[in-house]
Amino acid sequence: MAEQSTNKRIAKNAAALYFRMIVTMLVGLYTSRVILQALGVEDYGIYNVVGGFVSMFSLISGSLQGAVGRFMTYELGTGNTKKLKNIFSTSFYVMMGLSVLIVIITETLGLWYLYNRMVVPAERLQAAFWCFQFSVVSFVLSLLSTPYSSSIISHERMSVYAYMSIFDAVLRLVICYAVMVSSIDRLVFYACLLFGAGVLNQFIYWIYCRRKFTECHMSFVFDKDLFKQMFGFAGWNFIGSSAAVLRTQGANLLLNAFGGPAVNAANGIANSVCTVVSSFVNNFTQAFNPQITKQYAAGEYESLMKLLIYGSKYSYYLMFILALPVIFNAHYILHLWLGIVPEHTVTFTRWIFVFLLAESISRPIITAKNANGHIRNYQIVVGGILLLMLPISYVGLKMGMPVTFVAFVNALTAIMAIFARMYMLRGDFPCWSTRIYYKEVFMNVIIVSVVASIAPGLSYNLLPEGLINFIFTSTFAVISSCMSVFYVGCSKVERELIIHKSRQAINTFKSKFVR
Template sequence: MVTTTENNKRIARNTLLLYFRMLFLMIISLYTSRIVLNALGVEDFGIYNVAGGVVAMFSILSGSLSAAISRFITYELGKNNILKLKVIFSSAITIQIGLGIVIVFFAETIGIWFLNTQMNIPIERMVAANWVLQFSIITFIINLISVPYNAVIIAHEKMSAFAYISIFEAIGKLLIAYLITISPIDKLIFYAILMCVVAIAIRLLYGYYCKRHFDECRFHFIWNKQIFQQIFSFAGWNFIGASSAVLRDHGGNIIINLFCGPTVNAARGIAFQVNNAIQGFVSNFMTALNPQITKSYAVKNYTYMMTLIFQGARLSFYMLLLLSLPIIINTHYLLTLWLNTVPEHTVLFVRLVLIFAMSESISGPLITAMLATGNIRNYQIIVGGLQMLNLPISYILLSLGAIPETVLIVAVLISQCCLMARLYMLKKMIKLKIKDYLKKVYFNIITVSIIAIILPICMQERLAENFINFLLSSLICMLCTYLSIYYIGCSYEERKFIYNKFLILKSKITHK
C-alpha cells in the first residue's frame, strides 16, 4: 500500500514539474501578449476576448459534465478498478461527442444572433468578430472531447506530460506572435485561425500520449445506461455550480461590453492574462494535490484528506500572496513597462482580479473534497445559488452608472459568502471542523496578509516610479511576505520541516 510519505513526495515532485512548466509558459505568455496587443490594437484585442467569451458561455452546458468525468475517473483509479475505468472513459468520450453536437447547434444559432444583434462591436469589425466566433467554436469542441484524456493524465499523476507538451505550446504561441505582425490578411482573423490550429495540435499530442501510456484510453462506443445515469446525476447537480462560475466570469465580460464597449473588454482581458500567469502556479499545485484528496476519500483515509485540505488551502493562498503582492503594489509601473499601450481601467482591473484569485484560492481544496463525496445536491443549490447572484447584481449596478470594475468587486464579496457556505455544508458532508478551519486557515492567512503588506505600502508612497525602486519594492514585498508566512503562517512542525530542507540543500551546495 502506498504510504503517506510517498504520496507527499509525489505531490511535491508533480508540483515542481508543473511549476517549471508554468514559469516557462508565463514568460512566453507575457511576452507574446504585448506583441499581440500592439499588433491587433486595443479595440481588436477586446473584440477577440468578448467574441471568444460568447462561445465560452456555452461551457455552462459542458462544465458540469467535465467535472463529473474527472471525478469518476480519479475515483475509480483510486479504488484500482481498471475494468470500470475503461467503461467510464469510453462512456465519457461518447457523452462529450454528443454534447459537442448540441453546443455547435446552439453556438451557430443563438451565439451568432447574440454576437450580431446584442454585442457592442463596431460595424466595420463585425465580419472579423464572426470569424473569431467560428474558430472559437472549433477550439471549444476540440477541448471538450479532450477532457477525458486530460482527466486520465491528472488521475495517474503523470504531470511530466503537461511539462513536455508545454514546450510545443510555447513555441506555437511565439510563432503566432511573429506571424500576426506580418499577416497578409486581417490580423484579428489570422490570430483566431492560428490560435485554433495550435489548440488542435496540442490536444492531438495529449490524445497520442494517453493512448500510448494508459490502457483505458481506447475508445469504443459504449451505451452503458448505469454509467450514464451516474455521470449525469452527478453532473446535473454540479451544473448549478459550474454554470454560476461561467456566468460570473464570461457573463461579466459580456455585460461589461454591453455597457462599456470593447476597449474596457481589452482592459479586463489584460488583467486576466496577468491573473492566468500568476494563478497558474496555484493551479499547478492544486492539479498535483486534487487526485490525492479524491483518492484519500475513495479509500476512506479521512485524516489524511483533512490534512491535505487545510494545508492545501493555506499553501495556495501563500503562493498567490507571494507572487501577487509585488504586482498589486507596482501595478501601474509594471503595466507601463510591459505594454506600450495601457487601456484605461487596466490598473484597477489587475489589482481586483488578483484579490479575487486569492479569495477563491482557499476554496479549491474544499471544492475538490465536495466533488469527491459525489453527494453534491444541497451543496450546489446553496453555493451555486449564491454565485448566480454575481451577474444580476453586476448588471443592476452597471445600469445605475457604476464603474466597470464593480463586476470584480461584487465577485470578491460573493466569493467570501460562498466560502462561508462551503464550510457550513462540508461540516455535514465530511465532518469538517469549522472552528479548526477558521483558526488554522482563514484567520491565519488574514493575519499573514496584514503583516506582509504594511511595510510595502508605507514605502511605496515614498518611492518614485523607476526600475530601481521597482526592484527594491518587489524585494521588500517578497521578503515581508516570506517572513510573515514562515513565522506566523507556519506551525512549529512546518517551520522545522522547512529549516531541515534548507540545511540539506545548503549541505549539498557546500559539498559541491
C-alpha cells in the first residue's frame, strides 16, 4: 500500500508539472522568437552573455542550495519537525550573508570584467551595464527565496508551480508586447521588466510558504552544528556546482571571446530550444526526486533501486522521443520558428541535445548520492571530469577548432560522467548493483536509440530538404522511437502495465466525456 501511495503521488506531481511545462513551452517558444526579432541578434547575444556572467556566480551559491534541499527532504523523511524548522532559519541567514558577498564580488570583479574583457560594442556598453545590474539584483532575490522553494519541492507541492506558470506566462506575454512597442532602449527595458516579474513571482512564493508550511516562519535560530553539517556537505558539493555552472556560463564566456555576441546569440537560442524540450524530463524527475531521498532516509533500499532504474530509463525515453525529431530536423525547425537563424545555431542545438540525453540518465543517481550525504570522493571524481570541458574547449579553440567544438566537448564529458556516477554509487545502499544498472539502463537505452534512428535516418538522407522531408522524418522519428521504447526498451511486465494503464485512461475518458 505504501508503494502504491508513493506511485500515485509521483504520478499526480508529474501530471501537475507537465501542465506547467506545456504552458511554459508554448509561451517560451513564442516569446523567444519575438524577443530575438525585437532586440536583434547583437543585443540578444549581449543579454545572453551578461546574464550568463552573473549566473556564473551561482557556483558559490549552488552548493548551498543543494544542501538546503537535501537536508529539508531528508528530515521530512525522518519526521523531525523541530530540526526542519532549524534548517529553514539557519539556511535563510546563510543566504543573507552569501547575498552580501556576491553583491561585493559582482560590483567589483564583475564590473571590471564587463568593461575590460567582455566583447561588447562600445555603443552598447551602457545598456550592458544596466542589464548587468538588473541581473545581479534578480540573482540575489533568487538566493533569498531558496529556503522557500526548497520547502515546496520537499513537501511535493508541485501543483503550486502549475498555477504559477499560468501567471508567469501572462507576465512574459505582457513583457514581450511591451518590448515590441517600446520607444526606449529595448535591451535595458527587457532586463528591467524581467527583473520586475521575478520579484513578483518570488513574493507570491514567499506568501504561500508562510501560510502552508510551519517551518517557513523566521525565528532567531542559527544552529552552529547544523551549519557545520550543511557547510560540510555544501563544501564538497561546490565542485559539482562549479562544474555545472562553468560548463554553461564559462562556455558562454569562451564563445564570447572567440566568436563575439553573434555566437552567444546562436548558443542562447540553442539553449532555449533545449530548455523547452528538457522541461518534459525535468518535470518527470522533479516529481520522484523527493521520493528517492525519503526512501533512502527510511531505509527502503529495494524500492530505491527499482526507482533509480525506472527513473533513469524513462527519463531518457521521454527525452529521446522528443529529441530525435529535433536532432534530424533542427535546420528546418529553427528557420520555421525564428525566421532569422544565427550561424552555428543548428550544430549547437544538436550537440546540446546529446548532452541532455546523457544528463537525463544521471539525474536519479545524482539525487541518490546526495541523499546518502557522503559526496567528497564523488564530487572530486565526477566534478573533475565535467570541469575538463573548459580547458579542452579552450585548447581546441586556440588550435583553430570551430566554436561548435565547445558543444561537442560538453556532450562528451557528460557521457564520461555517467560511468563515473555508476561506479561511485557502490556501497551506498545494500541493493545497489553497478552491473544490473549498466545492463538495465545504459545498454538498454543505447539499443533503443540505434533501432529508433534507422527509419528517420533513411528518410532524412533520401528525401530532399523541405516540408515533405520534415513531415516524413518527424513522423518516422516519433513512431520508431515509441515502438523501440515499447518493444525493445520495456520488459514484458512493463508492456503489460502500460497497456493496462492506457486502457484504464481510455475507459475513464469515455465514461466522463463520451456518451
